Amino acid sequence: MERFVGRRALVTGAGKGIGRAVAVALSRAGAHVVALSRTQADLDGLQKECPGIQTLCVDVGDWEATEAALNKVDDIDLLVNNAGIALLQPFLEVTKDAFDRSFSVNLRAALQISQIVARKLIARGAPGAIVNVSSQASQRAVLDHTVYCSTKSALDMLTKTMAQELGPHKIRVNSVNPTVVLTEMGRRNWSDPQKAAAMTSRIPLGRFAEVADVVNSILFLLSDQSNMTTGVVLPVDGGFLVS
Template identity: 70%
Template sequence: MAAMATPGNTALELGLAGRRALVTGAGKGIGRSMVQALHAAGVQVVAVSRTRADLDSLVRECPGVEPVCVDLSDWQAVERALGGVGPVDLLVNNAAVAVLQPFLEVTKEAFDISFDVNLRAVIQVSQIVARDLISRGAPGSIVNVSSQASQRAIRNHTIYCAAKGAMDMLTKVMALELGPHKIRVNAVNPTVVMTAMGQANWSDPQKAKSMLDRIPLGRFAEVDNVVDAILFLLSDRSSMITGSTLPVDGGFLAN
């Protein structure tokens, strides 16, 4: 799968050229790299972010990308922004927020924003895309970006673990119901990923060691590790895979 990371052969390997994709959380981190990889593969990309400056710089880097600036926690705003987005063949639900609080200090505000973005928006955006695919009689692939936190308890991650656990089951139900329409739905479940946020949150060597000691490969994931897995699940190379939760975790969940 390492060959997928080079833009020169991605389209050849995966056959994604000419399709249209929508990526949420496209301004930074995994989402931004996902847009860049799809653009390099000849995919027409709709990039969704709540930060206009991130979208502006992304469009400069990847001419032809269609920017949509919207706050995914606002149901009505999402309907207005994406309701007429047009034919989308591939969807990556990547946008997420992580509010870390000890269980006894969890607040309603943190719960609401976490579930609004990490779960409810996934349902809403997926409904928009899936309804269009069904109306066109077209096959499609949806990938939800989950986390190892969906399957393993992590201290101070009460809401995040709960939301990602719900996303894993949502993925399975979506696969069950959308499968007859030739729409595949899968999730990727990364460990800590070395995005700018990941580096900031795990820069403390003592904190990092506590997690790295639980990862058999002894390292955190790079962004390309996650992007490659998503590209595979979007492509026809994974045409018999749906309802799966794919760990990209260096063996964390096997430990």
């Protein structure tokens, strides 16, 4: 069903995993997609899969480069802030570089890119939808994830404050908060059966999320089917956060 015909969408972190799948799904649903990644080879592969997708290679952790790149992009109606990194360190070993890099990519980039997109939407009096990709780790402490958990908690609050201030302009803002997702990286990081069992035992549905589970939630929040939904932090976690 081509429910995004005539819409222009920007997806960050679109080279791999969830971001790539969202970009492909939006394109197949009729949107004109701008896929942003810091890795040109990933973007080249994406464009071969979906030739209609426009690609943009930039490191969103670089404020000036991101602003310059997005100034060349036409108006955007839908934004998915998916770019993120996980630099895992025990609390007592957290470094300044890991802290600064994590917050610049996981939080500051979402703020900056949303500002750019929202300002253009407001200037032309158009409605819009923004989805921030957060994590269940925003609400549960995880060993060695001090900085990652902190960035995602901050991203959830950014979602809520954006929803409050942008709502009068008919711009909806929500986040999705997945459990472990079985991307290529997710499968690799959770390949140890004992480690995986310790986590899935805390998930009422008894499994990790497939990429499609997260993509479907993102597309719902971008679509007109959720046009009375804003400021929501939506768990896609099989019930992990209720236990």
